[in-house]
Amino acid sequence: xxxxxxxxxxxxxxxxxxxxGVEKKRRMPLGGMSFAAEKxxxxxxxxxxxxxxxxxxxxxxxxxPTQKESTVAQVLIRDLAALLKLFFNHRLxxxxxxxxxxxxxxxxLLDFLEAVFRxxxxxxxxxxxxxxxxxxxxxxxxxxxxxxxxxxHHYDIxxxxxxxxxxxxxxxxCAYFQxxxxxxxEAQLAKMDHICRKLNLRxxxxxxxxxxxxxxxxxxxxxxxxxxxxxxxxxxEQISLARERARAEGLDGKVEFIEDDYRHMRGKFDAFVSVxxxxxxxxxxxxxxxxVINRVLKDDGRGLIHSIGFNFPRPMDxxxxxxxxxGASPPSLAQMMQILEPYDFSVLDVENLRLHYxxxxxxxLQRYEDNVDRVSRMFDENxxxxxxxxLAASITTFKIGKMQLFQLxxxxxxxxxxxxxxxxxxxxxxxxxxxxxxxx
Amino acid sequence: xxxxxxxxxxxxxxxxxxxxGVEKKRRMPLGGMSFAAEKxxxxxxxxxxxxxxxxxxxxxxxxxPTQKESTVAQVLIRDLAALLKLFFNHRLxxxxxxxxxxxxxxxxLLDFLEAVFRxxxxxxxxxxxxxxxxxxxxxxxxxxxxxxxxxxHHYDIxxxxxxxxxxxxxxxxCAYFQxxxxxxxEAQLAKMDHICRKLNLRxxxxxxxxxxxxxxxxxxxxxxxxxxxxxxxxxxEQISLARERARAEGLDGKVEFIEDDYRHMRGKFDAFVSVxxxxxxxxxxxxxxxxVINRVLKDDGRGLIHSIGFNFPRPMDxxxxxxxxxGASPPSLAQMMQILEPYDFSVLDVENLRLHYxxxxxxxLQRYEDNVDRVSRMFDENxxxxxxxxLAASITTFKIGKMQLFQLxxxxxxxxxxxxxxxxxxxxxxxxxxxxxxxx
Numbered sequence: 001x002x003x004x005x006x007x008x009x010x011x012x013x014x015x016x017x018x019x020x021g022v023e024k025k026r027r028m029p030l031g032g033m034s035f036a037a038e039k040x041x042x043x044x045x046x047x048x049x050x051x052x053x054x055x056x057x058x059x060x061x062x063x064x065p066t067q068k069e070s071t072v073a074q075v076l077i078r079d080l081a082a083l084l085k086l087f088f089n090h091r092l093x094x095x096x097x098x099x100x101x102x103x104x105x106x107x108x109l110l111d112f113l114e115a116v117f118r119x120x121x122x123x124x125x126x127x128x129x130x131x132x133x134x135x136x137x138x139x140x141x142x143x144x145x146x147x148x149x150x151x152x153h154h155y156d157i158x159x160x161x162x163x164x165x166x167x168x169x170x171x172x173x174c175a176y177f178q179x180x181x182x183x184x185x186e187a188q189l190a191k192m193d194h195i196c197r198k199l200n201l202r203x204x205x206x207x208x209x210x211x212x213x214x215x216x217x218x219x220x221x222x223x224x225x226x227x228x229x230x231x232x233x234x235x236x237e238q239i240s241l242a243r244e245r246a247r248a249e250g251l252d253g254k255v256e257f258i259e260d261d262y263r264h265m266r267g268k269f270d271a272f273v274s275v276x277x278x279x280x281x282x283x284x285x286x287x288x289x290x291x292v293i294n295r296v297l298k299d300d301g302r303g304l305i306h307s308i309g310f311n312f313p314r315p316m317d318x319x320x321x322x323x324x325x326x327g328a329s330p331p332s333l334a335q336m337m338q339i340l341e342p343y344d345f346s347v348l349d350v351e352n353l354r355l356h357y358x359x360x361x362x363x364x365l366q367r368y369e370d371n372v373d374r375v376s377r378m379f380d381e382n383x384x385x386x387x388x389x390x391l392a393a394s395i396t397t398f399k400i401g402k403m404q405l406f407q408l409x410x411x412x413x414x415x416x417x418x419x420x421x422x423x424x425x426x427x428x429x430x431x432x433x434x435x436x437x438x439x440x
Numbered sequence: 441x442x443x444x445x446x447x448x449x450x451x452x453x454x455x456x457x458x459x460x461g462v463e464k465k466r467r468m469p470l471g472g473m474s475f476a477a478e479k480x481x482x483x484x485x486x487x488x489x490x491x492x493x494x495x496x497x498x499x500x501x502x503x504x505p506t507q508k509e510s511t512v513a514q515v516l517i518r519d520l521a522a523l524l525k526l527f528f529n530h531r532l533x534x535x536x537x538x539x540x541x542x543x544x545x546x547x548x549l550l551d552f553l554e555a556v557f558r559x560x561x562x563x564x565x566x567x568x569x570x571x572x573x574x575x576x577x578x579x580x581x582x583x584x585x586x587x588x589x590x591x592x593h594h595y596d597i598x599x600x601x602x603x604x605x606x607x608x609x610x611x612x613x614c615a616y617f618q619x620x621x622x623x624x625x626e627a628q629l630a631k632m633d634h635i636c637r638k639l640n641l642r643x644x645x646x647x648x649x650x651x652x653x654x655x656x657x658x659x660x661x662x663x664x665x666x667x668x669x670x671x672x673x674x675x676x677e678q679i680s681l682a683r684e685r686a687r688a689e690g691l692d693g694k695v696e697f698i699e700d701d702y703r704h705m706r707g708k709f710d711a712f713v714s715v716x717x718x719x720x721x722x723x724x725x726x727x728x729x730x731x732v733i734n735r736v737l738k739d740d741g742r743g744l745i746h747s748i749g750f751n752f753p754r755p756m757d758x759x760x761x762x763x764x765x766x767g768a769s770p771p772s773l774a775q776m777m778q779i780l781e782p783y784d785f786s787v788l789d790v791e792n793l794r795l796h797y798x799x800x801x802x803x804x805l806q807r808y809e810d811n812v813d814r815v816s817r818m819f820d821e822n823x824x825x826x827x828x829x830x831l832a833a834s835i836t837t838f839k840i841g842k843m844q845l846f847q848l849x850x851x852x853x854x855x856x857x858x859x860x861x862x863x864x865x866x867x868x869x870x871x872x873x874x875x876x877x878x879x880x
Contacts, residue, residue, distance in 0.1 A: 118854075122784065176861075177860070177861075178861060178863070179860075180860060311780070311781065311784050311785065311786050311787075311853055312777075312781035312782070312784065313781075332777065332781060333773070333774075333777055333787050334773075334774040334775075334777035334778075334781065335774075337752075337772065337773055337774035337777075338774075340751070341751065341752035341753075341772060341774065342752070344562065344751050344752065345751065346751050346792060346794070346841055346844055347751075347773050347790060347792060347844075347846075348792045349790065349791060349792065350787060350789065350790035351789060351862065352786060352787060352788045352789065354786070355856065355858070355860065399856070400853075400854055401786055401852075401853035401854045401855070401856075402853065404786055404787075406787075412841075413751055413840075413841035413842065414558075414840055414841045415841070416795065416839070416841075418795070420617070420619075420620060420795065421616075421617075421618060422791065422862070422865075422866065423618070423866050425862075425866075426862065426863050426865075426866040426867065427866065
């Protein structure tokens with residue numbers, strides 16, 4: 001499926017089409033002239049990417065392959081340094097060069113990304129080559145201070161920017177589309193209800209949330225499920241808006257937004273929930289996260305972790321980790337278990353919602369493109385292009401199954417107050433009919 | 441929850457009560473007499489088991505603790521050698537001594553087991569102490585020949601025996617009780633439908649089954665979902681009866697029962713299913729199993745593995761592994777991923793049905809006790825007691841959360857013909873309404 005904009009109009013959206021005409025003039029059809037070195041580099045790059053059906057054009061007119069009929073898109077490389085960088089590390093530099101317009105895509109960006117991502121060989125984590133290419137790269141660890149720095153890089157760039165393309169409640173995680181054609185607003189609401197049902201929230205209970213974004217879930221839980229919530233986040237901008245919203249909705253007595261690290265959680269709660277934070281925790285800190293959950297969860301408490309994941313341990317995309325989400329590293333399902341296994345938690349349910357994340361991201365990119373002029377007034381062109389690439393590449397990775405979205409529910413091993421079946425998640429009535437009576 | 445027999449009558453079931461009177465006469469109240477060595481050993485044993493609320497009585501009248509009011513059951517140890525064996529390795533020898541009536545339980549067996557299992561420290565796998573106690577123990581590996589030997593030890597002891605206490609279809613795996621009070625027959629039928637729905641079976645498709653028991657699921661799939669099935673099993677007795685049933689039901693053209701190891705699977709199938717076999721595969725062979733699945737599953741195929749599991753890597757119970765299920769080793773969820781991760785399979789869904797296995801086993805034990813006289817005519821007393829202990833201990837481990845039942849659904853990473861939500865598993869209509877249209 002393509003974005004509506006490209007489906008309906010048959011041409012790239014306004015934000016993309018603006019720069020496509022330029023190089024058409026510069027490109028020179030040089031016919032029989034040969035550029036042996038450039039050609040070799042291009043072939044090596046194409047080979048490294050798994051020979052996707054794309055045509056590469058160079059600033060000097062060289063084209064590989066020479067026929068573009070069987071290709072889905074064209075890539076224009078504007079200078080020799082760009083070519084060398086792609087040869088050196090296409091995973092890191094493609095994004096940088098695309099954002100700087102030194103590499104441009106002619107054709108549909110999503111089609112191009114899908115063609116490349118489907119062909120590109122899978123990388124597994126902990127192969128020595130992962131590190132060799134960037135020996136002097138800084139390490140963006142998620143220590144208390146490092147995590148704060150990493151989170152602010154992404155989430156503190158301005159609430160007004162996120163308002164432009166998120167849903168009205170500003171939920172910046174995978175939505176749950178009960179039907180594929182549900183609206184983004186409906187799907188984010190459905191996602192929050194899906195999570196609340198999975199957690200079996202009962203009025204009067206207490207919830208602790210790790211990484212609360214702009215507070216939508218915490219406020220929803222308090223308002224519709226009668227619980228009190230303590231929600232942690234180290235993004236100053238997000239916490240600030242969340243507190244404002246709690247006051248505006250008269251929920252500031254039910255929801256406490258705390259600008260602090262999840263590692264500083266204190267108290268005992270009926271439910272632990274974390275939606276879209278685990279990606280930022282870092283594999284080295286999973287045991288620490290497990291220790292926190294073990295400390296704050298009551299004996300009959302329930303927990304839910306919602307996170308992007310991989311089918312097997314993989315390194316984060318080089319460019320995204322450096323420029324979009326510093327310090328981020330989505331886990332495999334087995335790696336997620338490093339949080340729970342040391343403390344004898346039982347996994348009750350895992351649901352993979354990757355196609356829902358592809359759909360969510362399609363909505364976000366659509367809204368982003370619809371508002372790209374306003375984004376352009378907030379940020380420079382490099383930012384505008386980088387975020388377009390990030391959203392488009394994310395759609396693609398979820399769509400073709402290179403990234404997963406795991407929603408994992410757990411409880412302590414001995415807790416028998418767990419749902420007897422999952423019927424209650426899907427029936428008209430929700431709670432507490434679906435609950436086991438607790439004394440099997 | 442107790443078995444009905446003990447709940448309704450307030451006394452142990454007939455099968456158990458027969459031998460309880462004996463030692464009451466032998467036991468001598470020795471008052472102030474002391475047995476320092478025995479006492480020390482008893483204290484060490486109780487300590488090793490985590491000091492459960494049980495009273496231990498020795499052949500010589502020694503009782504620890506002296507007051508039995510706060511205890512849930514009494515354990516009679518009949519001789520010094522039994523005491524020493526329990527001191528040496530209670531995990532292995534308790535079962536052996538119980539089966540030999542050298543250790544007896546006074547009170548409800550399930551209450552006793554629950555008290556002990558709740559207190560007993562958790563063992564994690566790969567601790568050196570796991571091996572030290574049994575340095576000369578044979579290793580029951582699951583090589584092709586070893587697996588055959590191990591499987592026959594348990595499954596080839598007579599179909600007539602299993603008929604006495606399984607449901608009418610002879611399904612020897614965790615059932616799915618849509619309501620806790622469903623009958624075992626209903627629950628096994630519901631389990632098979634639950635699996636078929638998770639696999640999205642469509643008429644005309646092909647299924648391969650690894651470890652098919654007496655063939656109930658294969659026959660059910662062929663009869664009610666219009667698929668053809670190739671089902672593998674290395675238990676001669678099971679395959680023999682399965683073939684007989686296929687002929688009797690006129691399904692021998694749709695279901696092929698093959699007496700062979702899963703490692704010899706050939707062909708390409710729309711679905712791979714394995715219910716209750718993984719426990720016997722052995723952790724060393726997970727990659728091999730993954731390779732088989734990768735080889736036989738079509739690109740848009742779906743897979744389901746249903747297996748007993750642990751919350752973290754644990755050694756199998758010493759006694760059960762030696763006497764009941766040689767070579768068996770249930771995995772943790774992370775360990776299960778060793779099957780799927782090397783081949784880039786995506787986990788779509790994990791459901792934990794441990795309380796359903798406790799309920800299933802309660803039905804089995806109830807039927808076993810109801811037919812214990814017939815069992816006694818088939819096997820010696822040691823067998824009768826060992827199987828009672830195995831069934832009762834299994835109830836307890838699932839009930840208190842020391843064992844899990846994972847039902848895991850997967851597909852290839854790139855397969856987008858996967859259900860959009862899980863609603864279709866729970867609604868009236870099942871297929872193919874719940875399917876994503878495949879071209880997101």
